Amino acid sequence: xxxxxxxxxxxxxxxxxxxxxxxxxxxxxxxxxxxxxxxxxxxxxxxxxxxxxxxxxxxxxxxxxxxxxxxxxxxxxxxxxxxxxxxxxxxxxxxxxxxxxxxxxxxxxxxxxxxxxxxxxxxxxxxxxxxxxxxxxxxxxxxxxxxxxxxxxxxxxxxxxxxxxxxxxxxxxxxxxxxxxxxxxxxxxxxxxxxxxxxxxxxxxxxxxxxxxxxxxxxxxxxxxxxxxxxxxxxxxxxxxxxxxxxxxxxxxxxxxxxxxx
Amino acid sequence: xxxxxxxxxxxxxxxxxxxxxxxxxxxxxxxxxxxxxxxxxxxxxxxxxxxxxxxxxxxxxxxxxxxxxxxxxxxxxxxxxxxxxxxxxxxxxxxxxxxxxxxxxxxxxxxxxxxxxxxxxxxxxxxxxxxxxxxxxxxxxxxxxxxxxxxxxxxxxxxxxxxxxxxxxxxxxxxxxxxxxxxxxxxxxxxxxxxxxxxxxxxxxxxxxxxxxxxxxxxxxxxxxxxxxxxxxxxxxxxxxxxxxxxxxxxxxxxxxxxxxxxxxxxxxxxxxxxxxxxxxxxxxxxxxxxxxxxxxxxxxxxxxxxxxxxxxxxxxxxxxxxxxxxxxxxxxxxxxxxxxxxxxxxxxxxxxxxxxxxxxxxxxxxxxxxxxxxxxxxxxxxxxxxxxxxxxxxxxxxxxxxxxxxxxxxxxxxxxxxxxxxxxxxxxxxx
Numbered sequence: 009x010x011x012x013x014x015x016x017x018x019x020x021x022x023x024x025x026x027x028x029x030x031x032x033x034x035x036x037x038x039x040x041x042x043x044x045x046x047x048x049x050x051x052x053x054x055x056x057x058x059x060x061x062x063x064x065x066x067x068x069x070x071x072x073x074x075x076x077x078x079x080x081x082x083x084x085x086x087x088x089x090x091x092x093x094x095x096x097x098x099x100x101x102x103x104x105x106x107x108x109x110x111x112x113x114x115x116x117x118x119x120x121x122x123x124x125x126x127x128x129x130x131x132x133x134x135x136x137x138x139x140x141x142x143x144x145x146x147x148x149x150x151x152x153x154x155x156x157x158x159x160x161x162x163x164x165x166x167x168x169x170x171x172x173x174x175x176x177x178x179x180x181x182x183x184x185x186x187x188x189x190x191x192x193x194x195x196x197x198x199x200x201x202x203x204x205x206x207x208x209x210x211x212x213x214x215x216x217x218x219x220x221x222x223x224x225x226x227x228x229x230x231x232x233x234x235x236x237x238x239x240x241x242x243x244x245x246x247x248x249x250x251x252x253x254x255x256x257x258x259x260x261x262x263x264x265x266x267x268x269x270x
Numbered sequence: 271x272x273x274x275x276x277x278x279x280x281x282x283x284x285x286x287x288x289x290x291x292x293x294x295x296x297x298x299x300x301x302x303x304x305x306x307x308x309x310x311x312x313x314x315x316x317x318x319x320x321x322x323x324x325x326x327x328x329x330x331x332x333x334x335x336x337x338x339x340x341x342x343x344x345x346x347x348x349x350x351x352x353x354x355x356x357x358x359x360x361x362x363x364x365x366x367x368x369x370x371x372x373x374x375x376x377x378x379x380x381x382x383x384x385x386x387x388x389x390x391x392x393x394x395x396x397x398x399x400x401x402x403x404x405x406x407x408x409x410x411x412x413x414x415x416x417x418x419x420x421x422x423x424x425x426x427x428x429x430x431x432x433x434x435x436x437x438x439x440x441x442x443x444x445x446x447x448x449x450x451x452x453x454x455x456x457x458x459x460x461x462x463x464x465x466x467x468x469x470x471x472x473x474x475x476x477x478x479x480x481x482x483x484x485x486x487x488x489x490x491x492x493x494x495x496x497x498x499x500x501x502x503x504x505x506x507x508x509x510x511x512x513x514x515x516x517x518x519x520x521x522x523x524x525x526x527x528x529x530x531x532x533x534x535x536x537x538x539x540x541x542x543x544x545x546x547x548x549x550x551x552x553x554x555x556x557x558x559x560x561x562x563x564x565x566x567x568x569x570x571x572x573x574x575x576x577x578x579x580x581x582x583x584x585x586x587x588x589x590x591x592x593x594x595x596x597x598x599x600x601x602x603x604x605x606x607x608x609x610x611x612x613x614x615x616x617x618x619x620x621x622x623x624x625x626x627x628x629x630x631x632x633x634x635x636x637x638x639x640x641x642x643x644x645x646x647x648x649x650x651x652x653x654x655x656x657x658x659x660x661x662x663x664x665x666x667x668x669x670x671x672x673x674x675x676x677x678x679x680x681x682x683x684x685x686x687x688x689x690x691x692x693x694x695x696x697x698x699x700x701x702x
Contacts, residue, residue, distance in 0.1 A: 021526055021527075024322075024520065024521075024522060024527070043529055045527070045528050045529040045530070048527060048528055049324065049325055049326060052322075052323065052324045052527070053319055053324035053325055056319075056322060056324055057324075070529065071504075153276050154276045156276075157276030157277070157278055158276055162277075163279070165278065165279060165284060165287075165288055165289070165347045166279060166283070166284075166287040166288065166289075166290070166291075167289075167290070167291040168289055168290055168291045168336070168339065168340060168343065169289065169339070169343050170326055171326040171353075172326065172327070172328060172334040172336075172339040172342070173334060173339050173342040173343060173346070173353045173354055173355060173356075173534070173538070174343065174346065174352065174353040174531065174534075175289075175343060175346035175347050175350075175351060175352060175353055175354075177278070177347075178346060178347070178350050178351055178352050178353075178499065179352040179353065179499060179530050179531060181350070182352055182498070182499035182500060182530040183499075183529055183530050185500075186502070186529065186530075258325065258326055259325055259326070259327075262325065
């Protein structure tokens with residue numbers, strides 16, 4: 009689906025069904041140097057089970073043109089713009105990694121417009137090591153390899169994939185490799201600089217779910233748990249997976265999301 | 271976020287462990303043979319979700335099977351591809367690649383130096399279904415460029431041609447493919463990922479006959495198609511099978527569904543589903559037994575081949591040896607650049623005395639087996655002009671580098687001294 013956000017065309021996958029604003033809507037937000045297709049399984053399932061789905065390509069990613077944004081706050085305003093563009097007063101937000109910070113910040117800034125909030129592979133703050141930042145800026149191939157390898161559980165190639173016949177690591181490498189020059193570095197800088205307003209965090213009113221991977225090498229499991237603990241009433245689900253839970257544990261993540269989103 | 275260097279297993283480790291967890295049901299360390307046609311659905315909703323690709327999993331063994339998936343994932347890891355589809359044979363893998371990309375009116379540019387079975391498919395059979403192929407000399411880049419038409423949808427060659435042992439300049443042909451926004455498919459049967467990885471050289475798709483070096487024991491027929499995930503089908507605009515809604519699967523737009531794996535989605539959901547040339551689980555299990563030792567075996571294959579090439583090249587009864595190890599081979603430098611660990615355990619040579627000498631030579635051998643295969647642990651010999659390539663006319667034979675006196679050898683894992691002794695016996699007999 010194509011629409012206009014902040015004056016620029018934007019693209020979102022709608023889960024293999026036409027977008028219907030009359031249904032409860034879920035907005036899926038991908039992470040650094042990825043696109044909508046990371047949500048392939050969860051978005052398609054929920055679109056066929058009573059929801060409308062908007063799995064966005066963030067600006068400057070995938071099929072959405074424009075510039076990548078420098079801060080999580082700018083992306084949050086863009087997500088609010090997506091809701092405006094499709095005429096939705098409210099939607100559930102599901103974000104992964106950088107996308108989880110975008111979803112969180114959108115909820116902090118535009119609370120009533122976020123009916124439910126699901127944060128997958130998350131921490132706030134989300135510190136990025138100097139080595140990773142430097143590589144993403146100065147040696148993009150090295151930075152992209154760090155993104156792909158640390159984006160999965162250690163030894164992901166030495167395990168049977170949940171998706172028959174797929175190499176999750178190689179697929180991630182190829183999707184990361186399609187990102188615009190500088191997109192990864194900009195995303196990592198935005199994640200590293202982001203700070204959630206602690207006061208507003210405690211006042212978050214919408215139902216919130218945090219899903220953390222026990223073998224996450226990118227955002228630490230205990231940091232995800234800490235974030236869940238800092239949001240009143242937040243549900244916490246632990247999965248036996250690395251950072252890329254959408255493909256490493258697609259069925260288990262779906263169970264968690266389905267139980268939360270209805 | 272993490273602080274240490276990103277670490278991934280070496281290819282030798284991937285060959286042993288890639289794509290395999292201990293069996294979740296039993297803890298079995300070996301890959302279990304899931305000898306089943308179908309899988310029980312826990313409930314109707316899960317069944318519907320599996321059928322509609324809303325959740326991943328196994329439905330029916332024509333589409334996927336847990337034992338076969340281990341082989342597919344191991345190959346995807348070894349090639350650094352986004353995924354793979356195992357097929358009933360190498361020919362089925364080639365066919366699956368082609369029919370996923372094009373239909374009537376499609377055109378292929380292929381190296382003239384191909385396995386005879388591939389030549390048959392492209393030259394004789396596919397034209398009946400409206401897909402034409404232009405064959406070009408593998409080394410003639412200008413010929414590749416001239417043969418590309420607006421309707422060309424694929425460039426195809428073998429990493430190392432069989433039996434002339436010419437080396438495909440994958441980076442050069444890949445540059446043409448990228449210029450025309452079409453994929454390059456490489457049959458890497460002879461080289462295997464142990465000697466070179468075509469995606470790193472610029473290929474977009476790879477097929478193997480798994481019957482050969484991948485399994486190494488010569489007891490099964492199988493193939494595999496691997497997608498590098500590097501082709502931008504949307505930007506190309508030439509592949510509606512991947513970028514437009516498919517009525518045969520609920521209007522699915524494969525490139526929208528998966529940015530990097532659209533090709534494999536279509537190949538599995540259409541090609542395997544409808545043509546049905548899937549791999550049996552027992553076959554996958556047997557291939558996996560061999561695949562575990564692929565890196566070790568290829569070292570020995572190459573070392574033995576070097577001994578044989580050196581031996582044949584100094585025999586006065588041998589007119590010419592075709593192998594890139596030979597300094598006078600036209601691809602000597604290219605092979606050293608693309609395949610520094612060695613490029614081929616296949617070689618061919620010409621005996622003085624032509625076809626008659628060849629017959630005497632083959633019949634005198636006792637260790638080499640006279641049969642139609644390559645890549646076995648056992649050393650093999652054949653006369654291509656009367657067997658594997660017999661449907662080719664004289665012109666096509668010449669283009670493939672084959673004469674009446676060409677003998678093809680596939681060098682196995684025996685002790686090299688025993689191989690040389692057998693060859694010496696055959697050479698003596700050939701001149702009587």
